[in-house]
Amino acid sequence: MNDARLSRLREQMPELLLKTDPADLEFYGRDWTRRWQPAPLAIAFPADSAAVQAIVRWAVREQVGLVPSGGRTGLSGGAVAARGELVLSFERMNRVLDFDPVDRTLTVQPGLVLESLQAAALQHGLIYPVDFAARGSCSIGGNIATNAGGIRVIRYGNTREWIAGLKVVTGSGELLDLNRGLIKNSSGYDLRQLLIGAEGTLGLVVEATVRLTDPPPPSNVMVFAVPAMEALMEVFAACRRRLSLSAFEFFTDRALEHVLRHGAQNPFAQISPFYLVAEFDAGSEAHEAAALGVFEECLDQGWVNDGVISQSSAQAAALWRLREGITESLAALKPYKNDISVRISQIPRFMQAMREIFEREYPDYDIVWFGHIGDGNLHINVIRPDGVGDEAFIAECERVTALLSATLARFGGSISAEHGIGLVKKKYLEGTRSAAEIAVMRGIRQVLDPHGILNPGKVFDVEA
Amino acid sequence: MNDARLSRLREQMPELLLKTDPADLEFYGRDWTRRWQPAPLAIAFPADSAAVQAIVRWAVREQVGLVPSGGRTGLSGGAVAARGELVLSFERMNRVLDFDPVDRTLTVQPGLVLESLQAAALQHGLIYPVDFAARGSCSIGGNIATNAGGIRVIRYGNTREWIAGLKVVTGSGELLDLNRGLIKNSSGYDLRQLLIGAEGTLGLVVEATVRLTDPPPPSNVMVFAVPAMEALMEVFAACRRRLSLSAFEFFTDRALEHVLRHGAQNPFAQISPFYLVAEFDAGSEAHEAAALGVFEECLDQGWVNDGVISQSSAQAAALWRLREGITESLAALKPYKNDISVRISQIPRFMQAMREIFEREYPDYDIVWFGHIGDGNLHINVIRPDGVGDEAFIAECERVTALLSATLARFGGSISAEHGIGLVKKKYLEGTRSAAEIAVMRGIRQVLDPHGILNPGKVFDVEA
Structure with missing residues (x-):
């Protein structure tokens, strides 16, 4: 490829690995969304933060947008390069740099895959507790960019809580070394926290220091079959009252059907x-009695009509598969994904309101609900009916997403709980954030990315 | 007082309580620092967020600085009004607005005293776990402004971790409703986190939704007498290995002498x-055996030469007083206060470096060290020798603080762990934050406070 801008990049950084093969452009130009045709200028694989700074300076001079790229497992198009951007892949910056046993921190590069980070922590007898199904592919840099949540937020919080230090390169090419692993630091604005969840629009994460913690006690998994929507949060309250929960998840019969078709075993007749799905501390007779007590209470109250509790770690994994296998079981169907949150106190009324909207607007659609109901986060996947084209399907879904967004605004919820805004939810941001908030965000973006080169077009447009 | 600007404020807001008595100006114009002569224009006591917005709009028109004011227990001059500012006291905005048992949150006004907030949580069988000695006077708004830490950060983290929602009024008078109590929200930049710790320079907190949690298990307190600095972190490692710590605090013989003189009981011969001071989960025989085991290990290794463990909650309180009474015991001496942090792994080398500096620079000074050593936060108080005047004393302390700041920079530490920068540490901010970081902070401040009316002159100067 003989683009003059790329030639100059090659000249200025002869050691930089660049790829421009059509297959690479296609592969690195997209994430798990499939709505945009990838069209990056090239893929760059910097080896260190100095190379990232040099690329940023080149991008400023050439006015080329940069799309940071990790495992590209995102579901909001945050890593899509469809407009001639340079994809900045962190695949070669994927090392563990340091472990400190006193601070109990790992310092890592952004391209490190979450599962590798978790394994590195375990080697030292500690855990990095943020976890979700994409662990084998997603990178810690992407986790930070979306403030990834996942299945154990109810106990451990989001990615935000586990980042003790961040090195980032701003849109001016400055390297900021933020918080440096400190536990307490009240010396000016916490730019680290500002960068987390900013989807690569305020700076490029080139290094992260993550906190680790002690492994949890042994756990059990219990799956409840629930006859009525009204009972869901009653079961949650009963579990929270008597168990020490590490996860509390939800799915519907429609989700079960998909995951069973993909090989999961149905424990119910x-x-x-x-x-x-409740995961909770176990390992003692008192724990077992509490679990049984919860189950009996739920049965007596009519909140559940069946349940199964894991008797081994293999069975726990099989039960978890019912919930964690859903996204994969739907992938080939290219569902339209919603990833919303409300306060958990609002879940029952919100679900009722949404069900009414879906029954009215999508009477014939297959709607798959699942998610992290214990922290107020629901995934609502809409399956494309046979015979409906991609564009017509997305247009129809977006019509209903506008209703969803209005309903969320009424409930004080969020259009993205953990996937991010990216490109997919950009037009609905105004349902979750006020015009005044968006104006502040726009001003902040201008400060950190004055030349508009960091993931341009993502989250919101720079011009009002 | 017949200032024309105040007259217009009175005209525009006839219902607003304003005080201009010299005694009030003196009382409300200062915090626990005593270096600046209070000189506010007046004290305003808004009753709700609409009044705060109206005051901000007035301040913009009149170009009057606003100093937000809670319990004024701050130690960095963040609440000092010495340059004709209007003090905006939140004393009348001190109510609990809502409790939600499902979300387990309290929604409160910023003037609520921390101890009242803690009591309100306990009424519902829950706790707000951020805690420190100023609990009876400080307000939650001030806690948020400094991201207050305190004595249980080692278990519960800083204020930042407990704020689920914030309503703030910006320097343009806009009311932002940030995060609204959501657990998961990846919809654009987390302005809530940006506002926390910004010392009132980016917005005025007018409402907060704080997370609550279950009360902790019973605890015991153990105090160790340690013969050598080198052993401090060995004792910490031993405690962390075998106990479930909720606090791990430190003080010196100099601190003990002051606190004993103020009526505390010495448990050691x-x-x-x-x-x-270690506080840890107790209440079972296994817990007791672990505590005894730790003590024996420390004795055997020669890390401690005496120890005492609480046998009752009264005794636990008495032991806590040895640590928590220090600040009060020093107050009359108007010590020069340092509040620094380093990573806990750096504590031994940092303490050694500081001791060398102090022995060289302050051979005759009484230096009182104490603090939250388990999270890397040390308070170093310098006592004014008899016969040295205030100004000469501060000048001498600042000379050494410049050395402290340079040493912190070398260790990657922070010039303020939990007190904030305010006025007192402003000139040392550059030791903790790079020029590029300060430029970004300056840009962000310009976005949220374009007219320069929010706590002007605090943290850093707006003009470079």
Whole structure:
């Protein structure tokens, strides 16, 4: 490829690995969304933060947008390069740099895959507790960019809580060394926290120091079959009252059908409309009695009509698969994904309101609900009916997403709980953030990316 | 007082309580620092967020600085009004607005005293776990402004971790409703986190939704007498390995002398140079055996030469007083205060470097060390020798603080762990934050406070 800007980049950084093969442009130009045709200028693979700074300076001179790229497992198009951007892949910056046993921190490069980070922590007898199904592919840099949440937020919080230090390169090419692993630091604005969840629009993460913690006690998994939506949060309250929860998840009969078709085992003889997965501390007789007590209470109250509790770690994994296998089981169907949150106190009324909207607007659609109901986060996947084209399907979904967004605004919820805004939810940001908030965000983006080169077009447009 | 600007404020807001008595100006114009002569224009007591917005709009028109004011227990001059500012006291905005049992949150006004907030949580069988000695006077708004830490950060983190929602009024008078109590929200930049710790320079907190949690298990307190500085972190490692710590604090023989003079009881027959306070989960025989085991290990290794463990909650309180009473015992002496942090792994080398500096620079000064050593936060108080005037004393302290700041820069530490920068540490900010970081902070401040009316002159100067 003989683009003059690329030639100059090659000249200025002869050691930089660049790829421009059409297959690479296609592969690195997209994430797990499939709505945009990848069209990056090239893919750059910097080896260190100095190279990232040099690329940023080149991008400023040439006015080329930069799309930071990790495992590209994102579901909001945050890593899509469809407009001639340079994809800045962190694949070669994927090392563990340091472990400190006193601070109990790992310092890592942004391209490190989450599962590798978790394994590195375990080697030292500690855990990095943020976890979700994409662990084998997603990178810690992407986790930071979206403030990834996942399945154990109820106990451990989001990625935000586990980042003790961040090195980032701003849109001016400055390297900022933020917080440096300190536990307490009240010396000016916490730019580290500002960068987390900014989807690469305020700076490029080139290094992160993550906190680790002690492994949890042994746990059990219990799956409840729930006959009525109204009972879901009653079961949650009962579990939270008597168990020490590490996860509390939800899915529907529609989700179960998809995941069973993909090889999961159904532990129940009968189909129920709703299912809940509770993971909780176990390992003692008192724990077992509490779990049994919760189950009996839920049965007595009519909140559940069946349940199963894991008797081994293999069975726990099989039960988890019912919930964690859903996204994969739907992938080939290219569902339209919603990733919303409300306060957990609002879940029952919000679900009722949404169900009414879906029954009215999508009477014939297959709607798959699942998610992290214990922290107020629901995933609502809409399956494309046979015979409906991609564009017509997305247009129809976006019509309903506008209703969803209005309903979320009424409930004080969020259009993106953990996937980020990216490109997919950009037009709905105004349902979650006020005009005044967006104006502040725009001003902040101008400060950190004055030349408009960091993931341009993502989250919101720079011009009002 | 017949200032024309005040007259217009009175005209525009006839219902607003304003005070201009000299005694009030003196009282509300200062915090726990005593270096600046209070000189506010007046004190305003808004009753709600609409009044705060109206005051901001007035301040913009009149170009009057606003100093937000809670319990004024700050130690960095963040609440000092010495340059004709209007003090905006939140004393009348001190109510609990809502409790939600499902979300487990309290929604409160910023003037609520921390101890009242803690009591309100306990009424519902829950706790707000951020805690420190100023609890009876400080307000939650001030806690948020400094990201207050305190004595249980080692278990519960800083204020930052407990704020689920913030309503703030910006320097343009806009009311932002940030995060609204959501647990998961990846919809654009987290302005809530940016505002926390910004010392009132980016917005005025008018409402906060704080997370609550279950009460902790019963705890015990153990105080160790430690013969050598080198042993301090060995004791910490031993405690962390075998106990479930909720606090790990430190003080010196100098601190003990002051606190004993103020009525605390000495549990030890002999004086040691260093003391450690560990608070840890108790209540079972296994817990007791672990505590005894730790103590024996520390004795065997020669890390401690005496120790005492609480046998009752009264005794635990008495032992806590040895540590928590220090600040009060020093107050009348108007010490020069340092509040620094380094990573806990750096504590031994940092303390050694500082001791060398102090022995060289302050051979005759009384230096009182104490603090939250388990999270890397040390308070170093310098006592004014008899016969040295205030100004000469501060000048001498600042000369050494410049050395402290340079040493912190070398260790990657922070010039303020939990007190904030305010006025007192402003000139040392550059030791903790790079020029590029300060430029970004300056740009962000310009976005949120374009007219320069929010706590002007605090943290850093707006003009470079």
